[in-house]
Amino acid sequence: MPFEPLTHEPAVDPAQAREIARDVVVIPNLGVDLVPNIGVIGGSHSVLVVDTGLGPRNAEKVLAFAAELARGRRLYLTTTHFHPEHAFGAQVFADDATYLVNSVQAADLVHKGPGYLDMFRGLGTPVARALDGVELATPDVVYDDAYDLDLGGRVVRLAATGRAHSRGDQVVTVPDAGVLFTGDLVETGQFSIFPWFPPYDTDVSGVRWIEVLGRLAAAGPDLVVPGHGDVSGRRILTDVREYLALLRDETWKRRDSALPEETIAAEVEALMIERHPGWEGRDWIAKGVGCFCADHSGHETAGAGEAAEGASA
Numbered sequence: 001m002p003f004e005p006l007t008h009e010p011a012v013d014p015a016q017a018r019e020i021a022r023d024v025v026v027i028p029n030l031g032v033d034l035v036p037n038i039g040v041i042g043g044s045h046s047v048l049v050v051d052t053g054l055g056p057r058n059a060e061k062v063l064a065f066a067a068e069l070a071r072g073r074r075l076y077l078t079t080t081h082f083h084p085e086h087a088f089g090a091q092v093f094a095d096d097a098t099y100l101v102n103s104v105q106a107a108d109l110v111h112k113g114p115g116y117l118d119m120f121r122g123l124g125t126p127v128a129r130a131l132d133g134v135e136l137a138t139p140d141v142v143y144d145d146a147y148d149l150d151l152g153g154r155v156v157r158l159a160a161t162g163r164a165h166s167r168g169d170q171v172v173t174v175p176d177a178g179v180l181f182t183g184d185l186v187e188t189g190q191f192s193i194f195p196w197f198p199p200y201d202t203d204v205s206g207v208r209w210i211e212v213l214g215r216l217a218a219a220g221p222d223l224v225v226p227g228h229g230d231v232s233g234r235r236i237l238t239d240v241r242e243y244l245a246l247l248r249d250e251t252w253k254r255r256d257s258a259l260p261e262e263t264i265a266a267e268v269e270a271l272m273i274e275r276h277p278g279w280e281g282r283d284w285i286a287k288g289v290g291c292f293c294a295d296h297s298g299h300e301t302a303g304a305g306e307a308a309e310g311a312s313a
Contacts, residue, residue: 014064031228164209196287
């Protein structure tokens with residue numbers, strides 16, 4: 001089991017919602033494990049909900065909150081990626097909202113969703129209870145690279161980032177408000193979540209994740225809503241990118257010395273904790289090391305190929 005069992009309820013609390021820009025509301029996770037930050041973005045005729053919370057009962061609270069806020073406006077739903085606390089309440093919205101995701105995330109829901117549902121049900125009674133009755137939803141609208149959603153006087157852009165935290169990661173940008181929803185590409189005050197669970201799931205790519213964050217930082221949003229943790233300024237994109245780059249460099253440096261992966265993980269974990277003593281989620285560091293060790297093998301293969309091409313030129 002990749003996680004420690006939870007003993008608390010992973011409950012979304014709409015009563016804590018706050019407006020961070022005009023008609024852009026965030027229901028914060030308040031540091032509660034397996035509770036994401038949830039967005040509700042409004043235009044003149046439609047409202048978009050970003051992420052559902054873990055399971056039907058959390059999603060019911062989110063839907064009720066969004067419907068009250070919408071006051072008759074049309075509802076849309078999107079999810080930043082397929083992981084359970086972000087997407088496994090989508091079924092609740094079926095009769096009330098149009099569900100949009102990118103094509104890779106839609107495939108993740110079909111091919112990986114059932115396995116994650118089983119895995120998360122083993123994370124303790126509160127999580128299993130939250131997931132009771134889950135049926136994985138089928139999106140109504142599936143796009144490939146990007147989708148501009150007109151909410152009325154406000155166009156929100158949904159964009160697939162390519163493989164990073166997962167294969168189907170998606171960011172949501174509200175250009176007129178300077179707001180970016182990142183899902184688990186970014187967390188505040190927490191070591192990056194690496195779903196590195198070989199042989200069951202090895203889709204996360206630290207190398208591509210660094211590239212994605214570079215592109216997002218270059219776009220210069222004013223406010224960043226992470227998957228978990230406090231809403232932050234644009235600097236959080238650079239902070240997380242720098243952490244991932246350091247994790248990569250320290251892992252690869254030791255990998256080049258042919259140290260055992262367990263030794264690499266222990267040494268790198270100690271260094272990362274020294275750099276960020278106040279961050280939560282220390283168990284994710286070793287997962288990141290495992291991911292970067294695998295990425296390093298691909299890096300070596302690519303480097304050998306480039307060298308061979310150079311020799312034959």
